[in-house]
Amino acid sequence: MLSVIVFLPLVACAALLLVRLRDRTYIQVWIAVAAADLLLVLVAWLGFRTGGGLQYEQRLRWIPGAGVSYHVGVDGLSLPLVALTCLLFLAVAVHSLGEERRVRSYVCLFLFLQTVCLGLFAAQDLILFFVFFDLSIVGMFFVIAGWGHGERGRAAALKFFLYTFVGSLALLLGFIGLYLAATPHTFDLVELTRADPLAGRGAYGALVLLAVGVGLAVKTPTVPFHTWLPPAHTEAPAAGSAILAGILLKMGTYGLVRIAMPLLPASWRDYALVFIVVGAVSAVYGALVALAQTDFKRMIAYTSVNHMGYVVLAAGAAGVLAGTDAGARALAVTGAVTQMVSHGLITGALFLIAGVLHDRGATYEMDAYSGLAGPSPRLAAATGVAAFASLGIPGFSGFIAEFQIFTGSLASQAVATAVAVTGIVITAALFLRALRGMFLGPVRLPSSVGANGFRDLATAETLSIVPLLALALVIGVAPRLLLDVVEPASRVLVGLVSR
């Protein structure tokens, strides 16, 4: 079942490579495949027993000689991300109905990326995880280089590839360290979690955590490894940005809760403070730099650094045992996972909106636009909702996530939490300023906008953006739908970290 979900897009990709169709047909097939995959995930979600641990598990021999197997499965931490992946790819597919440049390659690349992302969240083997981690970089490189904004796009793609490749190889060294420490040697996540091979190995465990931590921090990205993110986002096409921010960034933070915490519990507890500090600094620094941006897309990119900072803070706080109880730590972890889902939905929508702006005005400069609410009320409404959701207004998923993160972290890390909370204030300021500047006041448009003025959201655009925001609202109003799945897994994870 899970393997079908993971590989369905890849099969479709291979099939599309073989046949020649009209451009629009490719995208229609893509939408159909993405919808089918989402449907399968919903079926899987309905059949998921909350609190039942790892489910839909499948393990096949792959490279037994090297301790590698094809092992997939989902639990409460990964199932929400699998569902998010399918939903966001469907939204991106609908949004891409207007794409005209080399459509077949474009569709195939995104189908490939979908398999890669789903595979990563389903992987229960370190090498399988790494394979998908690396392929996500390759896929996104071609998206940015091929469909980005010209020469600068290619430069940004190269920077993205080099940075994240460093991270992925650091990760690989860490994985090898784990592999060699286990007897018998294995890369299997479940077995490694059970064995806890680095318990009591002091410096060795610290080095492995350093390698894994750096690898994941580059991907997340946290300060100081975040510098690849703004150019990659600015130069990528809207669909690429939405996937990059919505899904690929989650690979880093998901790696923290899936690999770093349960496999290296002792080192994680010893060095939790490092992650707490990095998380708090990322949250504030990301918000401050976002405040200084004049480019709408760059601004959203930096708010991603801010939001991911909260996740890292929560993950770090879950590793501090003193002055807190298991309930608070589980709350922090649940908040972290909720934040991943919430950020995927909201930032995905925001990047698609940025794509609409660029499509109309050929620039992301906020100064170039004013009074857009007049000619394009639907766009203004969507942007307003997305901005408020992103800054964490109650009623949306972001509030649920951040509330849990801060409540869970406050008990042991009052100072860091207090510092990080200022990030919310700054984000609120920058979103309000952007909304006022771009949508209110007298109408002013870039000179490149033609005589027919500024078109409002088209049907395909509306259909791709609104469901994401609607789901963020649903989670905000009825969070139990999500939390019932996540919470048991968080409690298990907290138990693993404190052993």
Place this chain on the structure above:
Amino acid sequence: MKEDLLALVPELALLAAAVAGLLTGSWLPRRRQWIVAALAAAACVTGVGATAGASGRARTVFSGTFAVDTATHAGRLIVLLSLLLVCGMSAARMRRDRREAEYYVLLLLTGAGALAMIGAADLLMLFAGYLLASVPAYALAGFAKDDAGTEAALKYYLMGALLGTVMLAGVAALYGAGHATLYAVLRTGLPAAPHALVAAGLVAVLAGLLFKAGGVPAHFWVPDVADGATAPIAAYVTTLPKIGALIAAHRFLHQALPSGVDWPLLVAVLAAASMTLGNLAAFFQTSVKRLLAYSAISQVGYLLMAVAVATRSDLARPALLFYLAAYALTNLGAFAVVAALPRARAIADYRGLARHRPGLAAVLVVCLLGLVGTPPTGVFLGKLGVFSAAMDGGYAWLAVLAVVNTVASLFYYLRWLTPLFRPAPLSPRIGWRSWPAGVAYVAGTLSLALGVAGGAVLPFLQGRDFR
């Protein structure tokens, strides 16, 4: 049964085909000289079949001078398949050439030399293999008889002659020290010998092997030969001698030297130098063949990592063999693309390839990203194994350096890959050959398949070796 000829079927098949090819080639009219090419291919297939059917029992034949074990079997398969691919790559270019028969005879002979080095369990056997692998290769480097080819051949020859002499001196020194040339006897004899003499002999023998592998500091011929010779020969010199030399080095270090000699650090330093210098030099190359040549030098560095920990980690030998197989396929795939587009010499000539030749562009993407070590290609599993072995053997610093180098190498591979996807009209200067293109598809597919189905291959590499 010490003189078991049946154990040497692959080597004998190549030699017999070489002799038969030389004789028939002298009498055949030019339009029928393809028969010699077919003979060469048949010899490779026979060798592959004999190896596949051979028993897995490790033993030595011919008074202990030639080991037949897992490493030999694996090396034979890699060499013979590579040779087959090189023959396929050459077919279009050499068809109806005045010296078509000679070309294949030389290829067969140097292939036999590589096989001899792989199995050598005796210093003299090793040196004989070295000569047999080298001398025909000098001729092949200058086969086109143009200026670049002649210069390449001369440089290759001078370097080879110098380091061959050094190697022979090393053999003599070790013979003097251990009173034998057989590895098994040296192992017991060397501990009593003067330390300086053993060290000198070891370094000198390694120098010869490094020359064949194309590793720093004996790497100076690699870029010139790869650039000056034709693409199939460039593919040949960066692949086959390396397989022979590295398996030979592994066997020599693993079996002949007693544990007291501290050679692992020396090899580790050579590995570090090779990967770093090769990468740095590749950075701003504009000629694709030179770029691949420097990439080949850096790959020797990664391969030497496994040799460095040969006695320190059980993971080393399977990793070395697997990496060699994956590297051979991937490197040949990249060179086959170059051979398929004979007039595209610079990176800039590849602009727009993805649009006009999507198949070749796909192979190039697979092979170049494969050389970086991107999963799920074969080289990824090879690198994984080599890194694991290095860390297991206590050389974590070398693994870290290799990671840094891998990232650096990404830069120049991407410099070649990005122009493929730029819009450009098809340059009429690019040329097109179908045989090498076919080889490219095969090699690219196999290199990918080796990564995906690595689990099926790896158990065969983990058998015991003769010691």
